[in-house]
Amino acid sequence: MAVLLAIGAIVVLMIAGYLVLRPRPNLPPGLPALPVIGSLPWLDSKDPLGQLVKVHRQYGDIVTIHLGMKPCVYLNSYDVNKEALVTQKKNFSDRPDMFILETMGTTNKGEPGFTCSNGHIQTETRSFINKSLIQHFQMGTIKFENKIIEEILVLLDELDEHTSKYGPDANSGDAYAENGQTDEGIDLLMPLTKCTANIINKILIGQRFDYDDEMFMERVKLFEQDMLFVQKAQILNIYPSLRFLPIDVFGLQDFKQHQLQNERFWEKLINENKEKDSLMKLWIQKTKENSGSDVFNMNRLRFVFGDVFSGSTETVKSVVDITIAYLLHYPDVQTKIHEQIDEEIGRDRLPTLSDRENLRYVEAVYYEVMRLKPPVPLSVPHVCTEDTTIAGYDIPSGTIVMPNIYAAHRDPNVWANPEKFDPKRFIDENGQFKDLHRMIAFSMGKRVCPGEAVARMKLFLLFTALLQRYKFSVPPGVELPDLNCEVGLTLTLKRYKVCITRRY
Numbered sequence: 001m002a003v004l005l006a007i008g009a010i011v012v013l014m015i016a017g018y019l020v021l022r023p024r025p026n027l028p029p030g031l032p033a034l035p036v037i038g039s040l041p042w043l044d045s046k047d048p049l050g051q052l053v054k055v056h057r058q059y060g061d062i063v064t065i066h067l068g069m070k071p072c073v074y075l076n077s078y079d080v081n082k083e084a085l086v087t088q089k090k091n092f093s094d095r096p097d098m099f100i101l102e103t104m105g106t107t108n109k110g111e112p113g114f115t116c117s118n119g120h121i122q123t124e125t126r127s128f129i130n131k132s133l134i135q136h137f138q139m140g141t142i143k144f145e146n147k148i149i150e151e152i153l154v155l156l157d158e159l160d161e162h163t164s165k166y167g168p169d170a171n172s173g174d175a176y177a178e179n180g181q182t183d184e185g186i187d188l189l190m191p192l193t194k195c196t197a198n199i200i201n202k203i204l205i206g207q208r209f210d211y212d213d214e215m216f217m218e219r220v221k222l223f224e225q226d227m228l229f230v231q232k233a234q235i236l237n238i239y240p241s242l243r244f245l246p247i248d249v250f251g252l253q254d255f256k257q258h259q260l261q262n263e264r265f266w267e268k269l270i271n272e273n274k275e276k277d278s279l280m281k282l283w284i285q286k287t288k289e290n291s292g293s294d295v296f297n298m299n300r301l302r303f304v305f306g307d308v309f310s311g312s313t314e315t316v317k318s319v320v321d322i323t324i325a326y327l328l329h330y331p332d333v334q335t336k337i338h339e340q341i342d343e344e345i346g347r348d349r350l351p352t353l354s355d356r357e358n359l360r361y362v363e364a365v366y367y368e369v370m371r372l373k374p375p376v377p378l379s380v381p382h383v384c385t386e387d388t389t390i391a392g393y394d395i396p397s398g399t400i401v402m403p404n405i406y407a408a409h410r411d412p413n414v415w416a417n418p419e420k421f422d423p424k425r426f427i428d429e430n431g432q433f434k435d436l437h438r439m440i441a442f443s444m445g446k447r448v449c450p451g452e453a454v455a456r457m458k459l460f461l462l463f464t465a466l467l468q469r470y471k472f473s474v475p476p477g478v479e480l481p482d483l484n485c486e487v488g489l490t491l492t493l494k495r496y497k498v499c500i501t502r503r504y
């Protein structure tokens with residue numbers, strides 16, 4: 001009997017494999033694939049993004065890679081991303097059913113948060129967030145800007161505590177060493193995380209947390225661990241049944257435990273803050289006005305807000321962190337930023353958004369970092385919802401579609417010397433931006449990052465304020481940080497330390 005069952009299972013798998021992998025002459029070309037395991041044997045787990053760049057060069061702007069049995073189409077250039085996500089947005093704007101997306105982003109009743117939502121739930125959620133930011137929180141005005149600046153001031157105070165005691169060593173010439181004593185430097189990731197988290201906390205729940213608030217620290221740590229879970233558990237997207245393995249190799253149980261803690265955290269937040277002026281108060285009001293709504297209800301609140309919180313915190317802090325690592329490698333770029341800030345703003349006041357047009361080079365530096373290290377390198381998966389064609393190839397309905405931002409940003413047809421770090425590539429002869437629209441770190445089309453405007457404000461104010469006040473350098477005797485990133489939901493650097501000295 002067992003033998004018959006085994007043979008039956010093999011036959012079913014082979015038929016299923018044939019159905020998925022049977023030659024379909026007009027699918028985009030790509031890596032070879034076998035039944036059941038698809039292209040897995042050809043995937044480079046050590047350097048997945050580097051491999052996707054090579055695959056782009058070898059097979060072209062649009063390629064198919066089979067993740068297990070699922071054909072997955074990668075959009076590798078600016079033009080094909082535009083064709084799919086903008087010109088054909090009707091067919092390419094939904095999210096697929098994927099285990100990790102759903103585990104992280106849906107309520108226990110299966111209601112989607114923001115990122116997993118499709119159809120009217122997605123449209124209405126996005127419109128609520130956009131309208132509230134613009135109409136209620138007056139995004140783009142000084143009032144909104146001040147909310148960000150207040151939090152940056154807290155970060156500067158915190159960092160002042162860690163500025164280097166030492167100057168250049170007379171004997172060794174090492175920066176930040178003296179009489180054999182050295183400054184070990186500080187890891188900026190946690191202070192940056194707390195600052196960016198608090199900026200969005202103020203909007204979402206009307207409250208900021210002290211840097212040593214236990215509940216907040218606990219949440220931030222759990223959140224970091226959950227990001228690691230996503231990294232470890234990617235294979236569950238391909239073979240969701242692996243979650244039933246007797247040993248919890250992916251940390252799924254821990255993750256579920258965190259979800260419960262998260263639920264309690266939100267219950268407490270809602271109880272303590274529901275009367276404060278915040279997006280949460282507006283959501284609760286909407287829930288009362290729309291009883292029985294599948295968009296505005298209390299179950300979705302924490303998932304929608306959780307998506308906005310993680311979208312906002314992980315990305316911005318990662319860009320600032322990676323940019324500072326680049327400045328250690330390129331001290332001349334740091335000097336040029338200091339000069340431009342001194343010239344245009346001076347040292348007597350903090351930068352404001354109105355300084356932006358005079359500080360194009362400063363902005364170009366972190367845009368260049370976002371080109372080379374886009375925080376969400378493969379965007380968030382999309383799905384094709386109707387049989388169609390892109391760049392002349394057939395894309396069947398149900399195909400998973402990955403906007404490959406990472407490869408598009410290294411496309412030699414668009415970027416001269418794509419691997420070179422060169423902020424000046426974004427500046428024209430009049431000192432104004434050029435080619436910026438080809439930097440698609442925020443994606444494009446109907447699902448373009450809803451936080452793009454907020455992110456650009458946060459990045460400018462935070463990065464400029466840090467560089468106005470501090471000089472960053474490598475601790476004596478320590479190697480420059482490794483600029484190769486680890487790939488999770490977002491890109492992150494291996495941890496490194498930096499010495500900070502006040503410039504005035």
Ligand code: HEM
Nearest residue numbers: 115307308311312315376379380441442443447449451455
């Ligand atoms: C440097 C900063 C940021 C980058 C590079 C970035 C990038 C992205 C990308 C590539 C996507 C996926 C778009 C797609 O599916 O095609 C996305 C989605 C999203 N982002 Fe951002 N993001 C940033 C900051 C923010 C901020 C500040 C917020 C919140 C205020 C935010 C909230 C979200 C949300 C909620 C989604 C899901 C939207 C949906 O599914 O419709 N992001 N982001």
